[in-house]
Amino acid sequence: MSDHRNLSRKVDGAISKFLCENFETRPRTLPAGKYVSLCFDDFPQSAARCAAPMIEQRGWRATWYVAGGFIGQTESVHGAMFQAADLQALRRNGHDFGCHTFDHIDCRNASAAEISEQNRLSAAFLRTHGIEDVRSFAFPFGSVDLAAKKLLSEGPALRGIQPGINRGVVDLNLLKACGLQDNQGGTRRALSEIDALREQNGWVIIFTHDVRENPSPWGVSPADYADLLAAIDASGAEVVTIGEMVDRLEMPASETQRAVA
Numbered sequence: 001m002s003d004h005r006n007l008s009r010k011v012d013g014a015i016s017k018f019l020c021e022n023f024e025t026r027p028r029t030l031p032a033g034k035y036v037s038l039c040f041d042d043f044p045q046s047a048a049r050c051a052a053p054m055i056e057q058r059g060w061r062a063t064w065y066v067a068g069g070f071i072g073q074t075e076s077v078h079g080a081m082f083q084a085a086d087l088q089a090l091r092r093n094g095h096d097f098g099c100h101t102f103d104h105i106d107c108r109n110a111s112a113a114e115i116s117e118q119n120r121l122s123a124a125f126l127r128t129h130g131i132e133d134v135r136s137f138a139f140p141f142g143s144v145d146l147a148a149k150k151l152l153s154e155g156p157a158l159r160g161i162q163p164g165i166n167r168g169v170v171d172l173n174l175l176k177a178c179g180l181q182d183n184q185g186g187t188r189r190a191l192s193e194i195d196a197l198r199e200q201n202g203w204v205i206i207f208t209h210d211v212r213e214n215p216s217p218w219g220v221s222p223a224d225y226a227d228l229l230a231a232i233d234a235s236g237a238e239v240v241t242i243g244e245m246v247d248r249l250e251m252p253a254s255e256t257q258r259a260v261a
Contacts, residue, residue, distance in 0.1 A: 024150045026157075026172040028249040034197040034237040035245060038062040039159070039177065039207035041100060041138055042070055044078040046212040048086040050222050054229060056093060060239040064090060065100035065138040065159075065207075068125035078210040078219065087129045096241035097126060098136040099156065107139050107148040115151055135243040138177075138207070149173055157246045165193050165202040172249060175242075180208035180228070182217040187228050194228075194235050203245065204237070 038055060040047040043064050055062050070081040091097075101107070102121035105114065119137075126134060135156050139148070142161030152158055157172040163184060164176040178190045193204045206228070210219030220228075232239060240248075 024146060024153050024173055026153060027169045028172050030166060030168060030170050030201075030203055031248055032201055034201055034235065035203040036194065036197075036232050036235075036237045036239050037203070037205045037242050037245060038239065039065060039098075039138070039205060039242065041065045041140075041207050041209055042067050042075075042078065042104065043082055044075070044210040044212075044219070045080040045082050045086060046078075046210045046219075047208070048082055048090060051208075051211040051225055052090060052093070052095070054222075054226060058229060058233060058239075061093070061095045061241050063096040063098055063136065063242040065098045065136075066122070066126060066131075067100040067102065067104040067140065068122055069103040071125075077216045079212065079216075084129065087131070091130055096136075096243040097131050097134055098138055098159070098242060099123070099126075099134055100138050101140055104140045106141055106143045108143040108145045110148070112147070112151050115148060119152075119155075133243070135246045144174070157242065157249075159205065159207075159242065161207070163189055163193070165196060165200075165204055167200070167202040170203065170249070172246065175205060177205040177207050179218070180206065180220040180225070187220060187224050190228060191231055194231050194237070197235055197237050205242070 073081045075081055099122045101118040105118055107115055137156050138159040153173050159175045159177050162176050163178040166176050178193055180187050190206045208220050210216050211225050215221055
């Protein structure tokens, strides 16, 4: 019986993935060039205090997907989570912020009313910390179905966790992103995607969680993150926040050409 249930879940998952990839799309043409965006989900304090300075030293900025309910908490997997001071420091230093729901809910299993309320709470939380301009949303756990995608399709750009390079006509309602985590070979897949930019234009989005010695299965060590940043630098790709690229994608073509000239 359990084999039948497992098969049913796999079939349901495959159907949901197909529907999300092919319906309720928001197509935009990516400007010619090689781009990388760095993201942190949830987010653990170690990311703000270890990774952010490494990024800033190179003159880059990242996108931080904030789940406000985590503020001041200690999480069993990722350790200490962000404090208000971390949000303020990142804001002062010019980083970009996205919504990750307030309570880090599974949007696939939530009602439309629950998702809407979570986004309202998230927006209110960010406003109390001086953050008004939120141009993207990342699905917690990468969990999304067509109903959730449709509900959010008129708002900020939507980011998933399906790896791959965003190329040509991209779907602003389900951007691909590569996780630095054990089930994707740590940094191996991301390094492979960065290397592929040498041969063909595209936009690589990289996300992770904690950045510390002995990281969680969904995090990365400082040494490995430093090596990743060095590889990005060597690739010659332009590092942009998700918000910056969304602005370019939403511009008229003539303005986009001036922005990247």
